[in-house]
Every structure is written in structure tokens, then in C-alpha cells.
Amino acid sequence: MNVNRLRNLLRARPTLFSVRWNNSENKLAIYDPFYAKPKKTKETYLEVIKKFEDQDTRRRGHVEFIYAALRRMKEFGVQKDLEVYKALVDVLPKGKFIPTNIFQSEFMHYPKQQQCAVDLLDQMEDNGVMPDTEMEQMLLNVFGRRGIPLRKYWRMMYWMPKFKNLSPWHLPDQLPGDTLELARLAIQRITSVDPDTRVDTWQTEEIEASLDKTWIVSAQSRTQQVLLSEQPLDEPLVIKGPFNVYLRDQVVTYFILLGKIRPEYKDESDTDDVSNIPRPPGIPGVIGKVTLPQVKSTTHEQDDGTIVAVCATGTSSRDSLLSWIRLLEKNNNPLLSSIPVIFTLVAPSSDVSLFETQPATQNEKNES
Amino acid sequence: MNVARKIFNIPYQNIRNNVYRNFKITASNCNSSTTTEPQVQEEKFDFEDLKVLERVERRKAKIPPFMKDVFVSIYNRDLLAYPEVLNKEESAALEARVAALEKVFLDPKKSADDRKNALLRTGMYSAPLNLTDNGLAMNYTESLRYLDVIATDLKLGQTISDHWVGLNVIKQGLSSDDYRKLIGDMTSGDLTINLCIREKIAERLLQADFSTSATMDSRGIWHITGEKICHDSSGFLLVLCLVDGNRFKTLLVHPNAQGVSQSGPFVTFHQTPATPLDEITEVALSQAFGTSRLYTATLARSRLLGSLNACMDYLRPRFFSGKPLMEIPTIRATVGDTLLKIYASESVDYFTAGLLDGYLEPDADLEIAMCRNFIVQHAQSQLLQLLAIPGVEKQAECLRLLEDMRSLAMRGETVESVNMHIALNGIHHAGKEMANEVRQIRNPLFNPSFIIKKMIQDRHQEKDEPKLTLYLAEHLHPTLKKPSEQLEYCVLRMRYTCETLMSRHGTDVVNAHTELRRLAEAATEILTMTAVLGRASRSYCIGVRNAEIEMKLASVFVESTKDRVKKLLLEANEGEYLNLDYFRLEFGQKVLEANSVLVEKPTARVFW
Numbered sequence: 001m002n003v004n005r006l007r008n009l010l011r012a013r014p015t016l017f018s019v020r021w022n023n024s025e026n027k028l029a030i031y032d033p034f035y036a037k038p039k040k041t042k043e044t045y046l047e048v049i050k051k052f053e054d055q056d057t058r059r060r061g062h063v064e065f066i067y068a069a070l071r072r073m074k075e076f077g078v079q080k081d082l083e084v085y086k087a088l089v090d091v092l093p094k095g096k097f098i099p100t101n102i103f104q105s106e107f108m109h110y111p112k113q114q115q116c117a118v119d120l121l122d123q124m125e126d127n128g129v130m131p132d133t134e135m136e137q138m139l140l141n142v143f144g145r146r147g148i149p150l151r152k153y154w155r156m157m158y159w160m161p162k163f164k165n166l167s168p169w170h171l172p173d174q175l176p177g178d179t180l181e182l183a184r185l186a187i188q189r190i191t192s193v194d195p196d197t198r199v200d201t202w203q204t205e206e207i208e209a210s211l212d213k214t215w216i217v218s219a220q221s222r223t224q225q226v227l228l229s230e231q232p233l234d235e236p237l238v239i240k241g242p243f244n245v246y247l248r249d250q251v252v253t254y255f256i257l258l259g260k261i262r263p264e265y266k267d268e269s270d271t272d273d274v275s276n277i278p279r280p281p282g283i284p285g286v287i288g289k290v291t292l293p294q295v296k297s298t299t300h301e302q303d304d305g306t307i308v309a310v311c312a313t314g315t316s317s318r319d320s321l322l323s324w325i326r327l328l329e330k331n332n333n334p335l336l337s338s339i340p341v342i343f344t345l346v347a348p349s350s351d352v353s354l355f356e357t358q359p360a361t362q363n364e365k366n367e368s
Numbered sequence: 369m370n371v372a373r374k375i376f377n378i379p380y381q382n383i384r385n386n387v388y389r390n391f392k393i394t395a396s397n398c399n400s401s402t403t404t405e406p407q408v409q410e411e412k413f414d415f416e417d418l419k420v421l422e423r424v425e426r427r428k429a430k431i432p433p434f435m436k437d438v439f440v441s442i443y444n445r446d447l448l449a450y451p452e453v454l455n456k457e458e459s460a461a462l463e464a465r466v467a468a469l470e471k472v473f474l475d476p477k478k479s480a481d482d483r484k485n486a487l488l489r490t491g492m493y494s495a496p497l498n499l500t501d502n503g504l505a506m507n508y509t510e511s512l513r514y515l516d517v518i519a520t521d522l523k524l525g526q527t528i529s530d531h532w533v534g535l536n537v538i539k540q541g542l543s544s545d546d547y548r549k550l551i552g553d554m555t556s557g558d559l560t561i562n563l564c565i566r567e568k569i570a571e572r573l574l575q576a577d578f579s580t581s582a583t584m585d586s587r588g589i590w591h592i593t594g595e596k597i598c599h600d601s602s603g604f605l606l607v608l609c610l611v612d613g614n615r616f617k618t619l620l621v622h623p624n625a626q627g628v629s630q631s632g633p634f635v636t637f638h639q640t641p642a643t644p645l646d647e648i649t650e651v652a653l654s655q656a657f658g659t660s661r662l663y664t665a666t667l668a669r670s671r672l673l674g675s676l677n678a679c680m681d682y683l684r685p686r687f688f689s690g691k692p693l694m695e696i697p698t699i700r701a702t703v704g705d706t707l708l709k710i711y712a713s714e715s716v717d718y719f720t721a722g723l724l725d726g727y728l729e730p731d732a733d734l735e736i737a738m739c740r741n742f743i744v745q746h747a748q749s750q751l752l753q754l755l756a757i758p759g760v761e762k763q764a765e766c767l768r769l770l771e772d773m774r775s776l777a778m779r780g781e782t783v784e785s786v787n788m789h790i791a792l793n794g795i796h797h798a799g800k801e802m803a804n805e806v807r808q809i810r811n812p813l814f815n816p817s818f819i820i821k822k823m824i825q826d827r828h829q830e831k832d833e834p835k836l837t838l839y840l841a842e843h844l845h846p847t848l849k850k851p852s853e854q855l856e857y858c859v860l861r862m863r864y865t866c867e868t869l870m871s872r873h874g875t876d877v878v879n880a881h882t883e884l885r886r887l888a889e890a891a892t893e894i895l896t897m898t899a900v901l902g903r904a905s906r907s908y909c910i911g912v913r914n915a916e917i918e919m920k921l922a923s924v925f926v927e928s929t930k931d932r933v934k935k936l937l938l939e940a941n942e943g944e945y946l947n948l949d950y951f952r953l954e955f956g957q958k959v960l961e962a963n964s965v966l967v968e969k970p971t972a973r974v975f976w
Contacts, residue, residue: 132976161974195963226573271874272810275803278878279796280789281616282654282733283608284661284780285566285597287788288577290610298573 214314258305451722519670534561541645
């Protein structure tokens, strides 16, 4: 009899919890005060929160208000702002939700409110916003040490700092709004494989025949210049692209200039046979080799070709790429004047012109 | 702990050693070959003028290369008898000339011109030439003794040592008619011979490491084009060039030849006409040029000695807390350490010179390179400790001494490239000896019985306790038994280390630079220990003044060096993960690739 009762109780527990969890229905908001705001900025967002805090000392409907506020964040462009999240946590009343006995803390005291705070922290995590220790204090004041939001907070503070700087291509906290700066960041990161690479910003105005008046971010190292200068005249160079590179949620389109491939280094000698290990000539001061092997040896030489330059242009148009080739020719690559260049662009040029600049639109007018 | 030691201390524990020594030292392993070895005498006569007798060289029969054999743990014990090359008359003539040089060179009042005149008077500019060519037929032992004195003036020391090397190359390279025509100009002292071998590191991807080339025009005249590192292009220049794209040839550029221009330490040749040295082979060329390393070692040692003297001048009149400054133990230790290094370097230099002078067809290329690296490596760190004593009080002099040592360390080549030369030559020799064994080790499943045999054979080596089977103590003074056993241990570990390296990497061992560097350093220390032990033992046995200090120096040197060698060889054996090379290389690679030091400042925060 008792066993049966216990079994029933155990069977009932998950339902009990799922009901409690599902209770935190966040889809419904009775009145959305954010909707009415004509100007969507951080100031107006905080203003609405402040107004809500002041209008009622009991702060009725604060859970619904927080859910509404969380949904509206992107509209106001504040989804990455820690200060705003803290202001929202501050809406919750202090002290009331702290469990005072073992049962309260075990059976999820004020589940809806706790779930709301967890959802808020979830949204922070999704947006990559790391809470700070002040937030911990605020949550402690609201939910106490045993609260679920605190556990969520601690887990976040364990993992998020570890992931924050894990990318080998470090980006500034705030990405620049300017597309040129963004392209520079992207190209710098792509070409970081060779520390000797020089990243230049050129204007297509320098080339008189250019139609597209825009900027070009071009990167080439001295090694690449040498590899380019070794290109046989009858073997054309190839421009490949557009390729995408993501800087967080921003995308930059770039192109590469491919050259000839040198043969793979092949060593047929028997590594087990140590009877004649090569030794240097004994003359003091004579080191290294007197002849160089003509085989693949640099990082720029990949399977599909030797990457001799990388660029991103303002319009990603065919004409701007032509200007890039001419500009490369002017900047220490004289051989480009006599080598044919093939454009193998995957998409038509008009579709990939992501970043229109003013001179470019003028050109379009001219073309039309 | 101490109580336990007191209780369990075994009394008379030396008794076993004594018994061992008494029975073993006189054992049948002792076979002195020097007494039975034939002495080959070479007498050279100039038949045009029979009145002039050329110098008699007393060389012993050819021996296998000493240090190359040490790489496979074969040790020529006869060499522990320190070489004595000069006889009574030669020694007396040498001392007379050295005294004449010392009179001028050790006198601070004499000017540079006086010193140069002294060199001319004593015939130093023509010293390596035959007696029939108005030279002194100087051998390497004598040249080191002269250079010891001359090196007090570093500039003159560098000039004269390069001149000697150049004369030796020209002597072998030119035909006798050309040689006689030029020899007068070369030995006048006004125009010395400078060496142009080293080149700048390539600045372009597709530029070979060595690019100076020589071509012959239609009239049969050779022209040189290229750039070399050389500080003085005023005299004769010996230029190493590439011919036909892959062959080395040395050419002699006469003073004021056209197309030579100097800018800083670089000399540029543009279609410069030159006389080719056709008679000398590439092997002889590398041997002749290689001796410049021996002279670099002497110059570096002399600089260290100069620094020691400067330090002593500073120390003598100064006091600290009412006591003479030289009573401070740390200062005494530093000075004592410097003496150890100087003693070791001197021993190994003269030992190597003895190998070059005392045997027919000597193959001491490796030994010469080791002499250079030993002193250059140790002198630099020792100099920094030594010059910390005067501190900022003798700023100008300290800076000059440091700069001298730095330039000597870079003279002609870097320490690293010499280390690679030593290690690769050693491993080449070892590879020839052990090729079959290494192949079997690298293919264990094809040779199971060999592998088991090898495991049993190497069981002592695995435990780092090789059985001492060389009995080196029998060739030294009995007091040096313990140090000789330590040397023996080091020698016996070499073969095992070479075997490990080759079986780990196969022919790719040439790219395991960090491990090869350790091997080269260990071999260098082994040669030095040999020389030090041999010299101390000889001095003590024949009763040289202060020989007991030499014995102590030798014991202390071997004792302290053995630990270093043990560590170096153990690290080479362990491989890149255990000796942490893998990580060091990774850090270096990351820093070079990122162009920054990577790590954030300690004040950096991730969250607040």
C-alpha cells in the first residue's frame, strides 16, 4: 500500500514540476508601454523602466513588464547593453522572494518570478553580454543564495569568461560602424597567417579609367610579391570570390588573387638509412644552401593555387576589382601589366555590391 | 634525517674503493701504445739550396678522428697524455720571441706603431711560411702562444690571425711561381690578408643563402660579383665564391682592385678581377679556413683574461665595511670561476693544436670548432658576472670589453651555426658506424631477436648507469680517478644518445636542431674535460709550478661539467615533450606569428 503511494508520488513529481515550469508563460503581455515610444534609443528605454518603477509602489505586473521589455530590446538596439539588463533586474522587488525556510527553498519559491529572471539571464547569454558582480548582488537581494537565477548566474560566470577571449582573431568589443574599417579588420584577420603582410587602403580614383569610385582594402606580403613576380607570363592569374568572412554578426565580402602552383615537395629517400646523413661544408661562415629547390614551401601556396593578394572593395564590383589589379601593379607588382587576369566571380557583380558608397551610386547613374 | 644518517653511516666505506683501485688500476687493461708507436719523421729539403734545411716535423702516425669517435663512445686513451710538440731548441726560440713580443705588448706606454714594428721584427707577418721563404715554419702550438700575447691588442690580434689563415690558404692554393711573386708584398706588414667568406642573410624568398659568384671572361680572367661581410678591405682579400652554381672556389683580390667598395661592415664586389686559387681542394680549404676558429677561441680567452685583469685593478684599492673588497666570498667565487673557464679553454686550445701538429693528416675539424664554441659560450656569461663587480664605475671600459666579446662571438659565424657543424659532423660519423643498428631499431617487428638483444644490452644505459669499461684512470694520475670516471660516464653516454636520436628521427635528425645543439654542447664539454684532465695530470706528474692548483682546477671543472653534460644528454634522450622543447618552440612560433608577446598585462580583467 505504502509502496504504491510512494510510486504515485514519484510519478506525480515530474508533472508537478513541469506544470510549475510551464506556468511561466511569457508570451502574454497585457499592456506594452514600449510600443508607444516614438524614439527608440537607450535613453527612452530606460525612461520607460523608470516610469514603471515609479507608477506603483507594489510594482504589480512586473514579470509581464520584464518579458515585454526583453522582447523589445532589439528594436531599441540595447540587446548588448549590460546597464539595461541591470535596470530590468532592478525592477524586481527586493527581499520578498528570498526563501526563509528549507521547504520554500526546495520547492522553488515564487517560480514565475525566478523563471523570469532566468529568462532574462538567458537572453543576456544569447547576446554575449557578461554580467558583473553588481548583478550578482542584485540577484542575491532579490532571490537569496538558494535562488535558481543565482545558480544560472554562477554557471554563466564560470563559462562566459572562458569563452570570451577564445577566438584567435580578437575583435574590439564594439565593432566599427564604418564598412571600410570593418573590411580592414576582416582583411587583417584573414592575412594574419603571414605577419609580414601589409594592409593598404587605396581609392579607385587613383586609376583614371575606373568607373566605380570606391575604396579598396588590399593586403599583400613581401613573400607574396615575390611569388607573384615568379608567375610565368603565359599562365593567367585568377581572381576568385566573393567569399564571406564573418566578424561576429557582420559579414564582409573579400576576393583573392590566385597564381601558379609549384610542385609538392617529394622526398623519396629512405628515412631509415642513416649511413650518409648530409653535413654542412666545414668552411666557417658558409651556412645554408647555394641553390633553392623549386617546390611548395610557403604558407601562401595552397592546393588550389598560390594566394598572391587579398582584397575587399567598397562595391565588390567587377570594375573595382579591375582597379585593384591596376593599383597592385602600381605598388611593386610591375609584372601584372603583362599577365592576363581571369575573373571567376561566382555571382554577378550587381548582386554582391553590399556596401554602396556615394561615388559608386554616381557611377551607377552614369552607367544608366 | 641527520640522526638517521649518523646511525646508519657505514664506517670505512672507502675501503672498497681502495681495494678496487689497488686491483683494477694495475690490471691488464693498461697497454701503453706510445712506447711502441713508430714516430714518422718528415724532412723537407729545398734542393735548389741545400744549405738551408727545412724544419723537421716530428709527427706520429695517423690516428682516427678523436671527437668523431667519441660520438660512438670510442675513446682514444693515448690522447690523455697531453701532447708535447716542441723540442728544447724550438721551445727556447719560441720563448725568446714571446719575450720580445711581451716586452712591447704588455707595456701600456707603447703605441700601436711600436706593437706593429715588434710584430715585423719578430717575423710574425711571415710566420707560417717555410724557412726557405723567410718564414718561421710556425706550427699551430706556436701560433697560439704568439697570439696569446698579441691578442692583448685585439685589433692586431684579429688582423694577424686572419693573415695567418690567409697565408696558409694561399700557400696551398697558388702555383709556386705566382706564390713567390706575391709573397714579398704579403709579408711586408703593410698589406695583410683579410677573409671574405660570410654573407648577409637573404632578404628575398628566392635568394640562395650564398650568392657571390665568380666567372671567367674570354681572356681567362676571373671576375667576382657579390657582397660579403668584411670589416677591412684595404689589403689582400681572400674571397670565397660560387663557380658553376654549386662549386666553391677561393679567389685572391689584390689591393686597390677595381669594383671593390666598402660600406660599414660590408664589402661589395662588382666585376672585380681576381686570381683563382686552383691548387687547393675543397676539403683542404675548409680545413685551412677552419683554423680561424682556433684563433677566435684564443682571442676570446684573451679578452676574458683582460676583463679579469681590469676587474682585479678595480678590486685591489677598494674596501667594504672596513675590509678589502676582495675578501667578499661572492667576488672570490666569480674570479675563481673565471679562472676555471680560462684554464679549461687554454687546455683545450693547446690540446687541439697538439692534435694538428703531432699527427699525420690530422682530422681535427670538430675539435677546432669545439674550442671556439666552448670559450665563446662561457666567456660571454662569465664576462657579465665579472663586469658586474666594477658596476657603473668603469662604464667606458666595461662597455668596450663587452662589445669586444660580442664581436668575437659573431666573428665569422654564430655559435649556433658552429654547434650545428659539430653535431651534424658527429652524427654523420655515428650514422656511418651505426647504420645497420639504427635500421633494425626503426623496424622492430622485422628484427625481434635484435630488439630483445638490444634491450638487454642497453639496460644499464636506460637506468643512466653505463658500465664504465674504458678505464681512463689508468692513463692519468691516480688522484684524478674520480674525475676520470665522470668523464668516462659522459663518453659512454654519447653513443646511446646518438642511437636514440637517430632511431627517433631517422635521416630527419638533421632537422632536430634543439636536440643536436645539446649533443654538440655535450661533446664540446667532453673534449674540454679530456684536455683539462690530461693537462693537469701531466703538470702534476712532471712537477710544473702550482701543479696542485691545476689538479684541483681539473677536479672541480670535471665535477661541475659532468652534471651539465649529464643533463644535456638526458634531455636529448628524453625528446621534445619531456625536455619541453615542443612548448618552447610553440611559444616562439606564436610570438613570431602574432608579432606581439601575446599575454595580457596582469592588470587585465575579463569582467567586473
